[in-house]
Amino acid sequence: MTAVxxxxxxxxxxxxYRQTLLDIARSDPRIFCVDSDVGGLEDGFGREFPNRYVxxxxxxxxxxxxxxxxxxxxxxxxxxxxxAFATLRACEQLKIDVAVNRLPVRIVGTHGxxxxxxxxxxxxxxxxxxxxRTLPNLTVIVPAxxxxxxxxxxxxVDLPGPVFIRLGxxxxxxxxxxxxxxxxxxxxELRPGRDVTIIATSALPVSMALGVAETLAGDxxxxxxxxxxxxxxxxxxxxxxxxxxxxGIVTVEDHVLAGGLGGAVCEVVCGAHPCPVRRVAVRAxxxxxVGDERSLLEYSGVTAERIAAEARQLLDxxxxxxxxxxxxxxxxxxxxxxx
Amino acid sequence: xxxxxxxxxxxxxxxxxxxxxxxxxxxxxxxxxxSCADILTVLYSRVLNVxxxxxxxxxxxxxxxxxxxxxxxxxxxxxxxxxxxxxxCLTYGKNGSRLAGHPLSSLPGVDFPTGxxxxxxxxxxxxxxxAKRSGGSNRVFVLLGDGELQEGSxxxxxxxxxxxxxxxxxxxxxxxxxxxxxxxxERMRLEPLxxxxxxxxxxxxxxxxxxxxxxxxxxxxxxxxxGQPSVVIARTVKGSGVPIFEDRKKSHYVTLTDRLYRRAMxxxxxxxx
Numbered sequence: 001m002t003a004v005x006x007x008x009x010x011x012x013x014x015x016x017y018r019q020t021l022l023d024i025a026r027s028d029p030r031i032f033c034v035d036s037d038v039g040g041l042e043d044g045f046g047r048e049f050p051n052r053y054v055x056x057x058x059x060x061x062x063x064x065x066x067x068x069x070x071x072x073x074x075x076x077x078x079x080x081x082x083x084a085f086a087t088l089r090a091c092e093q094l095k096i097d098v099a100v101n102r103l104p105v106r107i108v109g110t111h112g113x114x115x116x117x118x119x120x121x122x123x124x125x126x127x128x129x130x131x132x133r134t135l136p137n138l139t140v141i142v143p144a145x146x147x148x149x150x151x152x153x154x155x156x157v158d159l160p161g162p163v164f165i166r167l168g169x170x171x172x173x174x175x176x177x178x179x180x181x182x183x184x185x186x187x188x189e190l191r192p193g194r195d196v197t198i199i200a201t202s203a204l205p206v207s208m209a210l211g212v213a214e215t216l217a218g219d220x221x222x223x224x225x226x227x228x229x230x231x232x233x234x235x236x237x238x239x240x241x242x243x244x245x246x247x248g249i250v251t252v253e254d255h256v257l258a259g260g261l262g263g264a265v266c267e268v269v270c271g272a273h274p275c276p277v278r279r280v281a282v283r284a285x286x287x288x289x290v291g292d293e294r295s296l297l298e299y300s301g302v303t304a305e306r307i308a309a310e311a312r313q314l315l316d317x318x319x320x321x322x323x324x325x326x327x328x329x330x331x332x333x334x335x336x337x338x339x
Numbered sequence: 340x341x342x343x344x345x346x347x348x349x350x351x352x353x354x355x356x357x358x359x360x361x362x363x364x365x366x367x368x369x370x371x372x373x374s375c376a377d378i379l380t381v382l383y384s385r386v387l388n389v390x391x392x393x394x395x396x397x398x399x400x401x402x403x404x405x406x407x408x409x410x411x412x413x414x415x416x417x418x419x420x421x422x423x424x425x426x427x428c429l430t431y432g433k434n435g436s437r438l439a440g441h442p443l444s445s446l447p448g449v450d451f452p453t454g455x456x457x458x459x460x461x462x463x464x465x466x467x468x469x470a471k472r473s474g475g476s477n478r479v480f481v482l483l484g485d486g487e488l489q490e491g492s493x494x495x496x497x498x499x500x501x502x503x504x505x506x507x508x509x510x511x512x513x514x515x516x517x518x519x520x521x522x523x524x525e526r527m528r529l530e531p532l533x534x535x536x537x538x539x540x541x542x543x544x545x546x547x548x549x550x551x552x553x554x555x556x557x558x559x560x561x562x563x564x565x566g567q568p569s570v571v572i573a574r575t576v577k578g579s580g581v582p583i584f585e586d587r588k589k590s591h592y593v594t595l596t597d598r599l600y601r602r603a604m605x606x607x608x609x610x611x612x
Contacts, residue, residue: 032469032472051472052472054468054503056495056499057495057498057499057502059495059498059499061461061492061495062461062464062492062495062496062499064461065458065460065461065462065464065465065492065496066461066462066464066465066468066496066499067465068451068461068462068465069461069462069463069464069465069466069467069468069469070465070466070468070469071465072450072451072462072465072466073465073466073469073470073473073475073477074397074469074473075469075473077465092455092458093458093461093492096452096455096458097451097458097461097462100452101444101451101452
């Protein structure tokens with residue numbers, strides 16, 4: 001029996017990240033790991049590179065400030081916490097100390113979107129992208145799977161200025177079957193299509209979009225699927241191609257409507273090539289109910305049915321919002337019924 | 340080495356520049372700038388290893404003005420030290436100037452923009468940690484306001500500096516006892532301040548922040564304790580050097596009229612009326 005290498009990209013994206021970080025640190029002495037006691041780094045990175053690892057304790061604001069200092073002194077620090085804490089607790093340090101200064105700090109925010117699942121809404125990050133999109137000079141990457149996480153981490157090393165990489169918690173389905181061309185700021189067309197375009201970001205939304213495109217194909221609808229892994233700078237060319245070549249765009253994200261991917265796509269098309277855009281996003285009220293990531297996403301209004309319905313209605317020429325569209329759309333309760 | 344008398348005259352010129360910036364259209368944080376004028380003069384004259392003609396020289400000591408509202412004092416001292424022309428101080432607060440109410444990193448000698456309180460010490464910890472880990476001899480000085488210590492982020496930074504044994508990091512507290520609406524102790528108590536720093540693992544010394552010789556001696560005896568970060572608590576007087584502003588709440592932010600400017604300058608030059 002031949003031993004088969006386990007797929008290095010199949011685990012949770014945060015584990016892929018940790019391995020990739022170790023790997024790049026082996027050949028690049030500028031890489032420094034700043035931990036806010038999140039777990040999983042001390043035994044790996046901390047053990048192999050004790051001189052390039054520091055645990056600041058449970059102190060995210062201090063961590064970002066320290067990281068800015070490390071970067072100003074010539075290092076490339078990777079600062080580690082959950083996305084909710086990085087973007088809110090340490091928001092001002094992110095803005096003033098890191099972003100305004102264009103310092104090469106790489107912030108890796110895990111538990112993005114609703115991936116914290118049963119942890120509850122204190123640990124969910126569904127407004128992080130809106131915050132990050134407004135900060136100057138910041139590149140924001142949301143990998144769709146483990147392979148893309150590794151690509152993003154490797155690409156982040158030498159990017160000018162600060163970078164935020166938003167990851168999940170538990171393992172999610174692979175989006176890529178093999179190597180592909182990853183370029184920061186260039187969206188990936190995962191599936192060609194001519195009728196309508198679904199643009200998604202983050203692991204489960206991208207997986208959902210692919211599933212919906214398959215469903216729509218069964219009805220004779222050709223849906224293009226685009227993975228906007230870089231939320232900032234957004235791939236305007238890919239969005240405008242979608243606007244020109246298909247009837248319109250459906251966006252999908254694990255983030256609230258305000259300021260997320262859907263809003264960003266609207267900002268691109270509204271001036272250059274207006275087209276119908278339907279936004280499938282998480283409703284603003286925080287879930288006061290327990291659920292795993294997929295259940296919470298569906299509960300919050302991001303369902304395959306809804307994405308498919310938005311695509312169909314867009315194609316039907318429904319140009320005006322129906323009740324609930326584009327605001328806080330219906331979700332699915334845990335019995336599976338759509339509300 | 341320059342004599343204390345030379346430093347005193349330099350500090351006086353810095354105060355004159357601060358007063359002039361306070362007399363500009365938008366005014367300045369005059370009181371808290373005057374209170375740290377002697378500290379900054381000593382740091383830039385005797386302590387910091389910097390190259391004004393090469394501000395980003397990798398071997399330099401770093402200075403972070405965490406109490407960014409004292410920008411007028413920093414501009415006065417940086418221009419005295421040759422980072423830019425003293426004439427540029429006249430552009431303070433004017434449209435298109437590099438001299439803002441809180442320092443911008445576009446200005447030579449400013450590594451970090453500061454002004455939102457409670458940021459500087461974390462930045463200093465990062466720079467000092469980088470120097471330690473890479474074997475550099477750089478030291479990092481962070482000037483903090485006393486009221487600023489009410490920001491909790493400082494105490495995260497204070498804990499971490501001690502945890503990481505950063506004896507190349509020096510905090511200086513401009514302990515003038517005032518914040519915008521009143522005495523610090525009446526707003527949110529800081530005392531026993533020295534004990535608090537010591538309890539957090541810092542070497543601590545208290546000095547008269549207007550005694551140039553005492554400041555020089557304190558800065559020459561760093562680190563206070565090997566393996567520990569150092570804090571110099573400088574007891575200062577808000578508005579120091581200008582009798583009409585000394586130890587007065589109203590000196591916090593002043594836009595000087597022509598008449599007030601003349602009185603302030605006369606007071607600075609020894610007329611205590």
